[in-house]
Amino acid sequence: MFAAENGLRGDPRLKAISDALSVVPNFPKPGIMFQDITTLVSNHKVFKHTVDIFVDRYRDMGISVVAGVEARGFIFAPPIALAIGAKFIPLRKPGKLPGSIQMQPKSQFYQVDEIMNLCCPGEVISEAYELEYGNDCLEMHVGAVEQGERALIIDDLVATGGTLSAAIRLLEREGAEVVECACVIGLPEVKGRRLLDGKPLYVLVEPRQ
Amino acid sequence: MSALKADDPRIPAIQSRIRVVPNFPKPGIMFQDITTLLLDPKVFKDTIDLFVERYKSKNISVVAGIEARGFIFGPPIALAIGAKFVPLRKPKKLPGKVFRQEYDLEYGSDCLEMHVGAVAPGECALVVDDLIATGGTLSAAMNLLERAGAEVLECACVIEIPALKGRERLNGKPVYVLVDSQ
Numbered sequence: 064m065f066a067a068e069n070g071l072r073g074d075p076r077l078k079a080i081s082d083a084l085s086v087v088p089n090f091p092k093p094g095i096m097f098q099d100i101t102t103l104v105s106n107h108k109v110f111k112h113t114v115d116i117f118v119d120r121y122r123d124m125g126i127s128v129v130a131g132v133e134a135r136g137f138i139f140a141p142p143i144a145l146a147i148g149a150k151f152i153p154l155r156k157p158g159k160l161p162g163s164i165q166m167q168p169k170s171q172f173y174q175v176d177e178i179m180n181l182c183c184p185g186e187v188i189s190e191a192y193e194l195e196y197g198n199d200c201l202e203m204h205v206g207a208v209e210q211g212e213r214a215l216i217i218d219d220l221v222a223t224g225g226t227l228s229a230a231i232r233l234l235e236r237e238g239a240e241v242v243e244c245a246c247v248i249g250l251p252e253v254k255g256r257r258l259l260d261g262k263p264l265y266v267l268v269e270p271r272q
Numbered sequence: 273m274s275a276l277k278a279d280d281p282r283i284p285a286i287q288s289r290i291r292v293v294p295n296f297p298k299p300g301i302m303f304q305d306i307t308t309l310l311l312d313p314k315v316f317k318d319t320i321d322l323f324v325e326r327y328k329s330k331n332i333s334v335v336a337g338i339e340a341r342g343f344i345f346g347p348p349i350a351l352a353i354g355a356k357f358v359p360l361r362k363p364k365k366l367p368g369k370v371f372r373q374e375y376d377l378e379y380g381s382d383c384l385e386m387h388v389g390a391v392a393p394g395e396c397a398l399v400v401d402d403l404i405a406t407g408g409t410l411s412a413a414m415n416l417l418e419r420a421g422a423e424v425l426e427c428a429c430v431i432e433i434p435a436l437k438g439r440e441r442l443n444g445k446p447v448y449v450l451v452d453s454q
Binding site: 085087091097099101104105106107110114133135137138139141142144145148149150151152153155158159160161162163185204207 | 305311347
């Protein structure tokens with residue numbers, strides 16, 4: 064659901080956030096109108112508005128975990144976590160979390176937790192998700208969340224929802240309850256949808272034209 | 273520089289929250305893992321507060337964070353001190369025109385990029401990353417900012433590996449560090 068339909072209709076901060084985005088045509092490949100958040104985080108006032116809107120929404124929901132998707136989710140999630148007193152968990156590309164086995168060629172993946180020794184510090188679990196062509200993988204440390212913790216997942220943008228779905232699965236495998244997924248930008252695929260894989264989806268703005 | 277903070281009561285908890293992972297990413301390396309620090313909201317907040325207290329009155333208008341762990345510490349500092357956040361990224365991640373700076377690795381080289389126009393000449397900048405090792409990445413980051421005309425006031429890291437002498441690669445630019453590696 065978009066913020067404007069959920070209590071923030073007419074909020075001038077939403078327009079400021081939308082205006083602060085940049086659009087870069089044909090990046091990373093022809094036909095894609097890339098939504099660039101760097102101009103947003105380069106504007107202190109608007110970056111603060113963005114974080115404030117999320118913090119106001121989540122501060123009283125009993126959330127103890129904020130998970131951010133690498134890499135742009137790392138920009139938005141930690142300030143939210145700090146403001147609501149939650150832990151921050153990075154969800155990372157394969158091989159980046161210490162303790163993870165380095166992934167082999169991108170087209171292959173394997174379940175890291177089937178291979179890692181349970182006593183190994185930094186044990187990692189892995190979820191694959193589909194790209195337009197092929198697969199990619201998201202990883203999380205075992206033991207980062209405790210059973211029953213209420214979690215929020217943050218990324219800069221949601222398109223097909225593939226990455227967020229993998230993130231939801233990682234947190235649920237470790238026993239967390241995913242309360243909501245939240246993004247700054249939501250592509251047309253999610254317009255009109257309140258849920259992603261049965262979890263509420265909250266988005267601030269549509270793509271800039 | 274860590275000796276100056278030895279008396280701050282928040283430092284021991286920060287030190288104890290860093291997990292050492294042996295033989296990652298390759299045999300012989302004792303990896304300094306900050307993810308366990310991020311799991312403790314109070315200690316994560318204390319870490320940010322230590323940097324904010326140091327920098328809030330220094331007229332810094334740019335906090336540049338190095339991908340990816342610099343993205344975790346940089347934005348909260350930027351937001352607290354009223355500065356813009358500028359991501360310094362691996363190649364081909366930033367759309368549009370970029371400055372590009374190569375730097376040496378133990379084997380081979382890597383590259384860091386910054387948007388053209390992200391900083392204006394004369395701006396005062398802070399560079400943030402989780403850790404300083406050889407200083408190669410921080411040195412590249414400083415180059416990018418200076419090429420755009422900014423003045424780098426300082427580099428700020430949670431952890432330093434003193435044995436790798438990263439400070440010597442920074443052309444006299446100061447580095448502020450909270451703890452040494454274990």
